[in-house]
Amino acid sequence: MAEKLTFALAGNPNSGKTTIFNNLVGAREHVGNWPGVTVEKKSGTIKNNGREIEIVDLPGTYSLTAFSMEEIIARDFIVEQKPDVVINIVDASNLERNLYLTVQLRELGAKIVVALNMHDLAGQRGIRIDAARLEQLLGVAVVPTVGNKNKGMEPLLQAALAVADGRKALPEAPIRYGKELEDHLTDLIVIAEGDAELAQACGAKWLALKALEKDKAVVEKLERSSVWPKLSAELRKVEKHLEDIYDDTADTIIADARYGFIAGAVKEAVKRPSENRLTVSDKIDKVVTNRFLGLPIFLLAMWLTFKLTFTVGEIPMGWLETFFAWLGGLFDPMADGLLKSLLVDGVIGGVGGVLGFFPLIIMLFLAIAFLEDSGYMARAAFVMDRVMNKVGLHGKSFIPMIVGFGCTVPAIYATRTLENRKDRMITMLVAPLMSCGARLPVYVLLIGAFFATKSENYQANLLTGIYVLGIVLAIVMAMVFRKTLLPGQGAPFVMELPPYRLPTFKGVLIHTWERGWLYLKKAGTVILAVSIIFWAAMTFPGADNEQYETLLEQVETTYAAQVEIDKTEALQAEYEEAKGALENTMASRDLEASIAGSVGKGMEPFIRPLGFDWRIGISLLAGFAAKEVVVGTMGTIYSLGGEEDEESAPLREKIGKDPAYSPAMALALMVFTLIYLPCMVAMAAWHKEAGSRWKWTLFLIAYTTALAWVMSFAAYHLAPAFGIEKTNPIAITQEAEQPWASFLQHPAPADQAAPAEVATPESYEPQLDVPTAVPAAEPKIEAPIGKEP
Amino acid sequence: MAQTLNELRAGDSAVVVKVAGEGAIRRRLLDMGLGKGTALKVEKIAPLGDPIDVLVKGYHLSLRKEEAKTIQVQEVRRG
Numbered sequence: 001m002a003e004k005l006t007f008a009l010a011g012n013p014n015s016g017k018t019t020i021f022n023n024l025v026g027a028r029e030h031v032g033n034w035p036g037v038t039v040e041k042k043s044g045t046i047k048n049n050g051r052e053i054e055i056v057d058l059p060g061t062y063s064l065t066a067f068s069m070e071e072i073i074a075r076d077f078i079v080e081q082k083p084d085v086v087i088n089i090v091d092a093s094n095l096e097r098n099l100y101l102t103v104q105l106r107e108l109g110a111k112i113v114v115a116l117n118m119h120d121l122a123g124q125r126g127i128r129i130d131a132a133r134l135e136q137l138l139g140v141a142v143v144p145t146v147g148n149k150n151k152g153m154e155p156l157l158q159a160a161l162a163v164a165d166g167r168k169a170l171p172e173a174p175i176r177y178g179k180e181l182e183d184h185l186t187d188l189i190v191i192a193e194g195d196a197e198l199a200q201a202c203g204a205k206w207l208a209l210k211a212l213e214k215d216k217a218v219v220e221k222l223e224r225s226s227v228w229p230k231l232s233a234e235l236r237k238v239e240k241h242l243e244d245i246y247d248d249t250a251d252t253i254i255a256d257a258r259y260g261f262i263a264g265a266v267k268e269a270v271k272r273p274s275e276n277r278l279t280v281s282d283k284i285d286k287v288v289t290n291r292f293l294g295l296p297i298f299l300l301a302m303w304l305t306f307k308l309t310f311t312v313g314e315i316p317m318g319w320l321e322t323f324f325a326w327l328g329g330l331f332d333p334m335a336d337g338l339l340k341s342l343l344v345d346g347v348i349g350g351v352g353g354v355l356g357f358f359p360l361i362i363m364l365f366l367a368i369a370f371l372e373d374s375g376y377m378a379r380a381a382f383v384m385d386r387v388m389n390k391v392g393l394h395g396k397s398f399i400p401m402i403v404g405f406g407c408t409v410p411a412i413y414a415t416r417t418l419e420n421r422k423d424r425m426i427t428m429l430v431a432p433l434m435s436c437g438a439r440l441p442v443y444v445l446l447i448g449a450f451f452a453t454k455s456e457n458y459q460a461n462l463l464t465g466i467y468v469l470g471i472v473l474a475i476v477m478a479m480v481f482r483k484t485l486l487p488g489q490g491a492p493f494v495m496e497l498p499p500y501r502l503p504t505f506k507g508v509l510i511h512t513w514e515r516g517w518l519y520l521k522k523a524g525t526v527i528l529a530v531s532i533i534f535w536a537a538m539t540f541p542g543a544d545n546e547q548y549e550t551l552l553e554q555v556e557t558t559y560a561a562q563v564e565i566d567k568t569e570a571l572q573a574e575y576e577e578a579k580g581a582l583e584n585t586m587a588s589r590d591l592e593a594s595i596a597g598s599v600g601k602g603m604e605p606f607i608r609p610l611g612f613d614w615r616i617g618i619s620l621l622a623g624f625a626a627k628e629v630v631v632g633t634m635g636t637i638y639s640l641g642g643e644e645d646e647e648s649a650p651l652r653e654k655i656g657k658d659p660a661y662s663p664a665m666a667l668a669l670m671v672f673t674l675i676y677l678p679c680m681v682a683m684a685a686w687h688k689e690a691g692s693r694w695k696w697t698l699f700l701i702a703y704t705t706a707l708a709w710v711m712s713f714a715a716y717h718l719a720p721a722f723g724i725e726k727t728n729p730i731a732i733t734q735e736a737e738q739p740w741a742s743f744l745q746h747p748a749p750a751d752q753a754a755p756a757e758v759a760t761p762e763s764y765e766p767q768l769d770v771p772t773a774v775p776a777a778e779p780k781i782e783a784p785i786g787k788e789p
Numbered sequence: 790m791a792q793t794l795n796e797l798r799a800g801d802s803a804v805v806v807k808v809a810g811e812g813a814i815r816r817r818l819l820d821m822g823l824g825k826g827t828a829l830k831v832e833k834i835a836p837l838g839d840p841i842d843v844l845v846k847g848y849h850l851s852l853r854k855e856e857a858k859t860i861q862v863q864e865v866r867r868g
Contacts, residue, residue, distance in 0.1 A: 097848055100820065252824065378851070382835050385835065387837065492852075492853075492856055
């Protein structure tokens with residue numbers, strides 16, 4: 001008895017394989033990737049009667065020809081790792097097509113235990129299967145199971161153990177390909193056996209079959225073998241002969257022969273009801289994919305998905321925000337400084353950013369798991385394929401696009417439903433162009449600031465226009481990518497429409513959780529690292545704020561003195577205003593002097609043609625953390641503090657009246673915000689989901705930036721043609737307020753001399769060169785007598 | 790006269806003569822059970838006219854008309 005056994009789970013998509021895997025392995029599963037590819041690999045080790053068994057879930061496939069990544073993975077695993085038993089999950093109500101894979105597994109020489117799954121449903125449909133007879137005819141062990149009711153799992157495991165230990169011998173049942181083909185195969189096998197090593201590893205019959213099928217991977221292997229010259233000559237002869245008799249190619253004849261073998265077995269072992277009753281599933285489909293109702297139902301399903309993701313997901317998102325605000329608040333007593341800033345803004349901000357998206361992702365996965373497990377996803381693709389195919393996408397690409405309007409991060413994950421890599425990459429490349437919720441505050445601020453004089457209708461159209469631009473660009477870019485970057489057909493739209501099933505609660509939850517966990521594990525770490533780097537770039541090296549710090553001290557001393565005499569609410573408010581203004585000014589100076597500030601200034605020559613200056617540059621850089629941060633950063637730059645939002649009147653006023661800006665610039669900035677690279681959380685998710693390949697991630701960065709530049713350039717320069725000016729009609733040169741100056745005018749305590757002359761730095765204006773000289777005069781405020789040592 | 794699958798209307802039944810196309814798609818169609826002599830029925834056509842839903846070997850298979858064009862059928866019975 002082998003120490004540790006390996007059982008591989010194989011089966012068609014929709015055969016209930018995942019449910020059986022979950023039943024067998026439960027929470028002990030390990031989710032990773034197959035080596036070198038982005039296809040998910042699930043496995044888990046269980047104990048049965050003291051025996052360790054590793055259960056490996058092979059990708060769901062219909063066949064084992066080497067055309068898709070999934071098929072190659074499944075095949076290679078069986079050929080190279082030689083699992084002790086292959087548990088083949090078969091949908092009992094759809095036996096013939098499911099057994100096609102079984103036949104191919106047998107060709108590989110695997111020991112097979114067939115799980116005759118959803119046995120109850122088949123029974124309800126009047127299908128009677130003689131399991132013992134099927135065993136004899138197919139040369140496998142057969143165990144009836146009902147995966148979603150967790151029935152038949154122990155018998156399945158025991159049967160697999162019996163087969164692995166040799167306690168149960170599998171019946172002899174050679175696969176018959178028909179006389180003509182059999183004869184040829186015999187000849188080919190004799191030649192293939194000449195390479196004993198290869199024949200030993202893969203089986204001579206399998207090699208012969210695959211060579212006839214012109215299987216690329218196998219032919220490559222054979223070409224390196226010593227028997228190839230002889231084998232290839234014989235192959236040509238056989239092909240010619242088969243063509244002459246059947247007027248068809250060898251692979252067609254082999255596929256037909258497999259189905260013929262299955263048909264023979266099914267005829268003997270399965271009784272079907274004579275009349276074809278309309279199944280419940282067919283009845284549902286009559287409505288769901290109905291010519292008139294199909295589209296409205298699809299749109300309703302999408303609306304529900306969107307609602308579930310964002311409306312419901314927002315609730316726990318709010319809790320998390322509150323929690324992280326509270327967590328950050330715990331550090332309040334800590335002295336202000338770098339460590340505090342790192343912990344609160346860098347670490348807690350970063351972790352909060354990661355976890356903040358978690359509810360959205362979980363809700364989206366919940367919705368998708370339900371759509372997939374119920375069988376609706378295939379119908380959605382069926383209904384939408386016509387439209388999506390026109391623009392070079394797949395029917396299933398629609399879902400990520402819709403979700404993208406809420407948030408790009410779950411949209412990236414939603415592309416997982418696309419099996420074909422090309423389809424998926426194209427969808428991932430264009431999904432960020434759907435304007436996500438975080439970009440809205442930027443539009444609202446800019447429209448409020450620069451288009452306030454226009455009618456409400458005009459403003460609404462402008463906002464809609466930005467969204468429409470995103471959609472149009474996505475369609476155009478998808479077509480361009482399909483033609484240039486990833487040419488050729490996507491997945492052939494040859495897809496099963498599986499029967500509708502009520503998803504099991506457990507199945508949906510496991511599905512959701514494992515995907516959500518993957519987000520935390522994979523994207524989370526990257527996002528945290530990037531947040532800290534960003535925090536550092538916006539903090540260091542910091543400005544020389546000595547003069548303002550001195551002023552702050554003065555304000556505090558004055559307040560301490562005043563409070564003794566006259567503790568009023570007005571004083572309190574004045575003090576807070578003065579203090580706040582000083583702190584905001586320092587924050588603004590710090591940001592300007594930081595690495596990010598320098599980069600923003602360095603960017604100016606590149607963004608000048610779009611009407612942007614370095615302040616916009618910094619804001620756009622900061623927007624990489626999250627797009628709505630563009631607004632907060634503008635607030636910081638204008639010395640209003642980082643808490644400004646799009647509804648904030650002071651920020652709107654300041655930007656709107658800034659002579660450096662104009663409505664045309666605002667339009668260009670909206671376009672730029674729409675298109676330029678997605679936020680770092682989306683980027684991290686994107687990078688991981690694209691297979692962590694820098695080539696693609698860098699391409700995404702390059703193309704979004706270039707497209708954003710070109711479109712913004714066009715917007716800025718074409719705007720005047722549409723009556724949007726390039727100069728600011730309401731420009732007012734604004735003096736920076738210095739509320740601290742007036743505060744320091746407060747009379748000193750009665751027994752003191754007349755109010756001191758207060759020197760303040762020159763008026764501070766962010767767009768001008770900032771004074772660096774420390775104010776000459778030292779303020780002459782003295783501490784109250786009583787406090788003197 | 791041989792027809793191709795894309796020419797059938799919803800409700801029509803037929804028998805496969807040959808899958809003409811080539812490469813991965815043809816292979817996929819064969820693997821999905823559309824071999825010579827297979828009986829099939831066009832269940833319905835998508836609301837926008839493409840793809841189609843074909844009942845074959847007891848299950849529903851959807852494919853685009855583009856692919857259906859490569860499948861030659863005979864013995865067409867109008868539904």
